[in-house]
Amino acid sequence: xxxxxxxxxxxxxxxxxxxxxxxxxxxxxxxxxxxxxxxxxxxxxxxxxxxxxxxxxxxxxxxxxxxxxxxxxxxxxxxxxxxxxxxxxxxxxxxxxxxxxxxxxxxxxxxxxxxxxxxxxxxxxxxxxxxxxxxxxxxxxxxxxxxxxxxxxxxxxxxxxxxxxxxxxxxxxxxxxxxxxxxxxxxxxxxxxxxxxxxxxxxxxxxxxxxxxxxxxxxxxxxxxxxxxxxxxxxxxxxxxxxxxxx
Numbered sequence: 211x212x213x214x215x216x217x218x219x220x221x222x223x224x225x226x227x228x229x230x231x232x233x234x235x236x237x238x239x240x241x242x243x244x245x246x247x248x249x250x251x252x253x254x255x256x257x258x259x260x261x262x263x264x265x266x267x268x269x270x271x272x273x274x275x276x277x278x279x280x281x282x283x284x285x286x287x288x289x290x291x292x293x294x295x296x297x298x299x300x301x302x303x304x305x306x307x308x309x310x311x312x313x314x315x316x317x318x319x320x321x322x323x324x325x326x327x328x329x330x331x332x333x334x335x336x337x338x339x340x341x342x343x344x345x346x347x348x349x350x351x352x353x354x355x356x357x358x359x360x361x362x363x364x365x366x367x368x369x370x371x372x373x374x375x376x377x378x379x380x381x382x383x384x385x386x387x388x389x390x391x392x393x394x395x396x397x398x399x400x401x402x403x404x405x406x407x408x409x410x411x412x413x414x415x416x417x418x419x420x421x422x423x424x425x426x427x428x429x430x431x432x433x434x435x436x437x438x439x440x441x442x443x444x445x446x447x448x449x450x451x452x453x454x455x456x457x
Contacts, residue, residue: 212224212338213357213359215445216268217444219260219443220232220380220408220443221260222406222408223268223270228270228271229272231276231359232261232273232276232411233343234277234312234408234410235278235279235412236279236314236412237293237294237297238286238287238293238294239281239414240252240253240414241281250414256413257412261301270304271306274359275307275310276312276359277312277313277314277331278312278361279312279315279318280294281314283316284316294318294322295323298326302323306327307326307327308329308334308341309322309327309328309329310329310342311328311331312343312345312362313343313362331343332349333348333351333352335351338355338356339358340352340353340357342429343360344363344428345428346427346428350396353398354398356402356403356404361408361410362426363418363420363425364410364415364416364418365381365407365418365425366378366409366420367419367421367440367442367448378417379442380442381409381448382407382440383420383439384404384405384439385407385432385433385437387433388432405429421454421455435450435455436452
């Protein structure tokens with residue numbers, strides 16, 4: 211496979227580019243949770259530990275962050291800016307950092323260390339790969355890609371046992387694109403495109419049960435439900451989105 215989801219971690223590795231890809235870090239989300247009476251510690255250290263483990267194993271030369279690096283909108287408090295800056299500064303010691311801004315990343319270019327590469331919110335293309343956040347339609351250029359990687363949805367799947375109890379598990383989605391939807395919006399595109407939706411990286415973030423609530427954002431229009439394969443983080447294939455909707 212061209213890309214490699216990392217077992218039991220919400221990230222993937224692309225050997226050809228020596229690139230680690232992850233999405234939705236939502237640095238600072240714990241502060242919003244406290245406003246609602248939910249007291250949780252920052253997961254920055256835990257996220258850094260995961261990145262360190264993956265770096266030690268794969269030695270990436272690039273780390274590509276698919277948006278929503280920070281959490282607070284529309285304004286960002288000082289302490290969140292500080293934590294964001296320090297986190298990215300430490301990340302730079304591992305590899306070159308790319309950011310594709312998400313809907314939570316307004317003015318992020320003013321909050322990051324020097325030499326962080328910030329792309330347009332309509333995506334970043336490298337060779338046969340396109341990288342987007344997922345909160346807006348991809349650019350025409352991105353639609354020429356063989357593989358498109360995105361976040362935003364925070365995908366989980368609702369699983370129901372024999373006793374009727376529900377559990378929610380983070381998941382990956384791999385799907386071909388819906389040609390009928392694409393034709394309505396784009397003049398040119400890659401007919402063989404595969405889109406991969408990444409699970410959220412920050413464990414404090416909630417998820418959207420895609421087999422109940424659907425996929426968040428305009429990328430929902432690009433998904434072919436009967437062919438969209440759902441995988442748990444350990445790599446287990448549990449069926450297509452359409453099959454899981456019917457359970």
